Structure formats: C-alpha cells, structure tokens
Amino acid sequence: MITPESPDWEQMRRGWNLSVDQQPAAVVEAAGPDQVAEAVKYAATQGLQVSAQAGGHGATYALDGMLVVRTSALDSLSVDVTARTARVGAGVRWGDLQAALDGTGLTGLPGSSANVSVVGYCLNGGFSWFSRPYGSGAGSLRAVELVDAAGERRWIDDASEPDLMWALRGGGGNFGVVTAVELDLHRAPAITGGRLIFPIEQAGAVLTAYGQATREAPDNVTLWAYLAQYPTPACMVDVITPDASSAELEQALSLVRAAGTPVSEVIRPLQPSEVADFNSVPAPPQALSLITSPFQEVTPELIGTLQEYGKPPLFQVVIRHLRSGQDGTYPGVAAADPQAPYLVLAVSIARTPDQQEPGVRALRALQEALSPWSVGQKTPTGLSSWNTLDECYGPNDLARLREIKQRVDPGDRFVGNFRLL
Structure with missing residues (x-):
C-alpha cells in the first residue's frame, strides 16, 4: 500500500492521463486476485470506497478519496x-x-x-x-x-x-x-491495413470522398479519417479489414485516393500484434483531454465545421466509422454499441501545464459547434473528465x-x- 506519506506517492497516485490530478486516499498494488480481495475487505473496515486501475487510462476526479487498486500485475x-x-x-x-x-x-x-x-x-x-x-x-x-x-x-x-x-x-x-x-x-484470416496521407489543403475533398466510401463499404472494411496537426498538418485516412477481398478493399481506397494527391500510401498485410499499434497513438503518460460526438452522416456542413475548429491547440480530430443497429454477441448496455454510424473524437495534448486550459476550451468549442449534428447518447469510452453518466446512458x-x-x-x-x- 502506498500512502501520502510514502516517498513515491506523487508518482504512484497519478494515472496515465496526466490532465487529471487524481487524489486517492491510498494506492494498493495488488500482486494477484487474492490481494485484490484483501484490499476490498480492508477498505470496508476503513470506510473507504474502492476503484480499480490497471494502467491508469481511466483517471477521473471520481477517484478522489478512493482506495485505488492497481491491477497491472494480474497478467495471466x-x-x-x-x-x-x-x-x-x-x-x-x-x-x-x-x-x-x-x-x-x-x-x-x-x-x-x-x-x-x-x-x-x-x-x-x-x-x-x-x-x-x-x-x-x-x-x-x-x-x-x-x-x-x-x-x-x-x-x-x-x-x-x-x-x-x-x-x-x-x-x-x-x-x-x-x-x-x-x-x-x-x-x-487476412488482416490488411494502412494509411493514406494527404496535404491538409485537400482535406475537404478527401473527407467528402471518405463519406462516400464509408457509405458504400462492406461491414468488414473500416475507415477512420483524421485532421492531424502534429508533426505537421495533414489529412489522413486509415483502412483496415480482417478478411476483405482485394476488390472490396480497393473499392474503398480508390474513392479516397482519387480525391487528392497522397503524399504517402502504405497498405500491407498485418499481423494481429501490429493492429493494436496500427495508428501509432502515443503511449507514454500524457495530459490528454477529449470530446466525442456521434452523428449520422458526413455532410459538407459537418466537414466545414471540423475544418474550422479542428486546428491547434487540438492534437487531432478523428472520424470513426462504426457499425449501426446490429445486435452484439451478448446482451449489454446499449451505449456500448451506439445506433449512430459515425463518431467524432477530438483530442488535445498539453505538453506543458499552461497548454491544458486552451486545449480544453478548444474541445468545448468544437463540442458546441457539433451539437446540431450530434445524435443519441455519448459513449462510455468517450466521456470527458467533466461529463457524467447521465450523458452516456438513456x-x-x-x-x-x-x-x-x-x-x-x-x-x-x-x-x-x-x-x-
């Protein structure tokens, strides 16, 4: 157990997301499931609530005053x-x-x-x-x-x-x-994927083509589009499939490719191990804030709004193409499989403390600008640290x-x- 009196407290109390300055009562690093059970029993004797974290990606202010149980060592x-x-x-x-x-x-x-x-x-x-x-x-x-x-x-x-x-x-x-x-x-059986990168000036045409490609793509082809600001401004489209034929993949790619002049295109077979790092999301702990907004259609008005607001201090704005209206394998909360076919996810990363507030302001401004197209509830994995579950579940x-x-x-x-x- 690490407490505020421990010399390494400042490091151990923090989650992966450094934008949230979480203040638990203590942190338990569990060696296994039995130690988790002991920690829960101990919390009951002390009148403490319990929250679990593995890597700390779920840091929120709800964890203040908790006994945080780190489960990173449960690696079976x-x-x-x-x-x-x-x-x-x-x-x-x-x-x-x-x-x-x-x-x-x-x-x-x-x-x-x-x-x-x-x-x-x-x-x-x-x-x-x-x-x-x-x-x-x-x-x-x-x-x-x-x-x-x-x-x-x-x-x-x-x-x-x-x-x-x-x-x-x-x-x-x-x-x-x-x-x-x-x-x-x-x-x-045949994972294939890759990325097309276009000059940011071609973003409007590329996102328009992306909208058409996603409307026509079969369920086994997924395309995500980005307005990225770092390391240099660019519009990107990622494509991946677990088993699509070359014709199905090429149909989606050809629409996007023809909309601009790609400065880079890499499409290749992938091992399962390569999928988890497919779009090179930064892994070290960072001060990251985000917003999400589900919507129904990639329209010119929505594209214009993303181009207007999706600039620094935002790190990137992503359109994720989701499935819609299909039942999951097992019954679960509806918000886990939203009815909207698209999701905007925007991220700001504060590299210094003074960058955090401007990034959050930019995210909130984008959220408000997207409100005319927002449909349904926010998703559980897409809540901002200032949101509540009332905004997530019906x-x-x-x-x-x-x-x-x-x-x-x-x-x-x-x-x-x-x-x-």
Whole structure:
C-alpha cells in the first residue's frame, strides 16, 4: 500500500492521463486476485470506497478519496484457438493479447492503443478497428471474475448472473473489481491495413470522398479519417479489414485516393500484434483531454465545421466509422454499441501545464459547434473528465444499471471512472 506519506506517492497516485490530478486516499498494488480481495475487505473496515486501475487510462476526479487498486500485475493470459476464446487478467494490455494471436488466424477487438488494458476497455464498451464486423469489446465478454462487495472472488456468466453480466458489458467498474475475463476471439484470416496521407489543403475533398466510401463499404472494411496537426498538418485516412477481398478493399481506397494527391500510401498485410499499434497513438503518460460526438452522416456542413475548429491547440480530430443497429454477441448496455454510424473524437495534448486550459476550451468549442449534428447518447469510452453518466446512458438503461448496482453493491463500495449513484 502506498500512502501520502510514502516517498513515491506523487508518482504512484497519478494515472496515465496526466490532465487529471487524481487524489486517492491510498494506492494498493495488488500482486494477484487474492490481494485484490484483501484490499476490498480492508477498505470496508476503513470506510473507504474502492476503484480499480490497471494502467491508469481511466483517471477521473471520481477517484478522489478512493482506495485505488492497481491491477497491472494480474497478467495471466491463455488462448484457446479451437474454442476461439481467451482468458486474460486485469493487467493484460491489448498489445500483449494481440501478440499472443500472431499466426492463429484470430484477433481480439483492440482499439487505438496497445497500452490500454483489455479488461478496462471491455467494461466501458470499447470501439475497435473490427467493431463493424464484430461489435464492441463489451459484446465479446463471455464471463468475468470479480471481487464483490463482500470481498469474495467469483466467476460469473450469463447463466449465473445475467443482469450483472448485462451491466458489466459497457456499464464500467461500478459493480466490483474485475480481476479477469473470458472473451470471444474473432476470425482474421487476412488482416490488411494502412494509411493514406494527404496535404491538409485537400482535406475537404478527401473527407467528402471518405463519406462516400464509408457509405458504400462492406461491414468488414473500416475507415477512420483524421485532421492531424502534429508533426505537421495533414489529412489522413486509415483502412483496415480482417478478411476483405482485394476488390472490396480497393473499392474503398480508390474513392479516397482519387480525391487528392497522397503524399504517402502504405497498405500491407498485418499481423494481429501490429493492429493494436496500427495508428501509432502515443503511449507514454500524457495530459490528454477529449470530446466525442456521434452523428449520422458526413455532410459538407459537418466537414466545414471540423475544418474550422479542428486546428491547434487540438492534437487531432478523428472520424470513426462504426457499425449501426446490429445486435452484439451478448446482451449489454446499449451505449456500448451506439445506433449512430459515425463518431467524432477530438483530442488535445498539453505538453506543458499552461497548454491544458486552451486545449480544453478548444474541445468545448468544437463540442458546441457539433451539437446540431450530434445524435443519441455519448459513449462510455468517450466521456470527458467533466461529463457524467447521465450523458452516456438513456433513462431506461441508467435506471436498470442503478437498480443492479444497489442490489449487488448496496453500500456503494465500488466506484468506476464515473459515479453511478
């Protein structure tokens, strides 16, 4: 246990996201699931609430005054290729799991960073390069091992705890400390992907073509578009597929390629291990802020707004193409699989403390400018540190989540990235 009196307290209390100056009461570095259970029992004797972090990507001010349990050491990992399943501990990162899948013809559902924990990602929804054919990370959860409010370890699934499994699939860490999960793996016999980079001056035409390409793309082809400011301003389009034919991939690429003059184009076969780092998201701890906004269509008006507001001090603005209106493999919170087919995600990174406030102001201005096109609820993984869960879940889902929370954790022992009660 690391306390404010410990010499390394300032380093240990912080999460990966340095924009949030989280102030827990103490931090426990658990060596395994049994130590997580002991920490939960200890918290009960001290009247402390508990929140779990692996790498600290979920840092929010909701964790102030908590006993934060770091689960990074829970790194067990096993893959059953025949059953197409994996069991991973709460400390396993997406880069670790994907590396274990090289040569298997299978993939998990990693997002844009290899450094994010598999468990934290799936509990909060999790949008992947392969969400269009296979759904969210939450939708692939088969079973969960958690430490409950009594400090007991137990495995649960849809047969034993259907309501709690529904809540865990996109409802976050408010129901217990998850120490391991079993999840489905998915077919990926021929992963192919790459990036086209255009001069920023061609962004309007490229994003227009991107809109057409995504409307026509089959479900197994995913395209994300970027207005990036660093290291130099550019408009980029990433494409990836787990198994598309060359004709399907070329159809999507040709529309985008013809809209401008690419200064760089690299499309190649990928191993599963390369997918988690596909778009080179920075991994070291950073002061990062973000906003998200789901929308229905890439229109000229929306493109113009993104070009007007998507400039420094913003790091980049991304349009992610999602699937829409399809049921997940397993039942979970609706917000984990939104009905909107697109999502804008904008990021600012403060390299010095004085850059943080201007970056947040720019993000809020973009959020307001996007409001005419915003549809539905925000996504669990896309909440800003100043948002609440009321902006994420619809009233029916929120009421059901709170009822389950009060039933399984009546003392409100556990707090996720955002408070449910």
